[in-house]
Amino acid sequence: METPQLTETILIRVKEGVAIKNDTPEMKAFQKLTDIVKSQDGFLRQYWGHQVEDDNIFVWSIDWKWKSDHDRLLESVDLKSTITAGLAELSDVKKHPPFITYTEFKSDPTAAYTAPVTEVAFVNMPAGYGEAEKYSMDNDMSHVGDEVKTVGKSWGSATGWIVETLPKDTEPTGEMVALLGVFGYASIDDHMRWRETPEHARIMVQMGVLAEKTGMSGTKAKILGGRSMFHVHFEGGK
Template identity: 25%
Template structure:
């Protein structure tokens, strides 16, 4: 079953990869090509967060999580990680999400969604399946509001994270849910937040049972395929 790896790379101040002709850009290109050369990889999307340009984000679509695990055990993985170490200012982190629809190209690629809002919701790590199902249903209802009322909405994808992950600002780990919402611009998203349709529907996410934390950032992602 298709899965999306979500990667966080906190960059050093002068290690921006945007210029593909620069040493940093060439190194980043090599890293992306190394990923794309692995069996089971479909595509990579990359970009820096709008709110925090020092945070580089990768989203990697895999055929399944086992293919990624095989890459992590391959001879090529150690030098790959060492190259990443030359551009990051802190520990990189990654996890996998069962985003649907898969692949989430329409919501992630800036050719279809110039800006992607990345929403992460954290819950207790013992969150029951019934409550997870309710969150999934409520998010689907929330997305329907965008589809019917947000003219600058482009696409969406959402799903649960496979691993238990750290909850920001808390000394605990939790179950996480990721929602991707595509927009024509950050401004378009901010304008929709002021509408009555948004205000009447935000309870679908903010009112989730036992929600421990929610965060949202924006990123413009370049899609790279084999």
């Protein structure tokens, strides 16, 4: 699989009673949006699903070959307005604006998204963090992917730095959404068993040291309800 240069992640709070799954009217409305996206030059893959912990939250992830391919879609007034109007059918976007991130994954995230269940985790950093903090995080946590796979039995994982977040004022003053990690498992139980291992405990200690050194913390976006990590049974692909 080709590693995308940019992954767009859109979270919306759906209207009461809306279920974007199976053959519901909402699913048919959403498929019109996915059809628009997959017809664009540079589109690679897309995945969607309701959050397990709060099924009022719907997650849509889109892999783009190049950032310029995504930008070209936004430059089309007609396409942008069609997608915006389509999301407004599913969510009260004025009351609950979509939470959107743009991530540059360091490796192909496909295996994580196509697993039966995916852990999605957002991390904050102090506003103005730079290359020194990124290097420290990348270097100190470089072994995590291997341990998640060999000990945690993950189907695959990927982490990447977030280059933009919308809206820009989702976080407390002095913080910004900085990092996204996705980890695929056969089941939520498998993920929970991994969290109970000594290897995972050691990683948590390392994360604590990194938090002291870099100021990282869990994302606090209102739409997440204080939950910076959650699970999704993603559908989709092409």
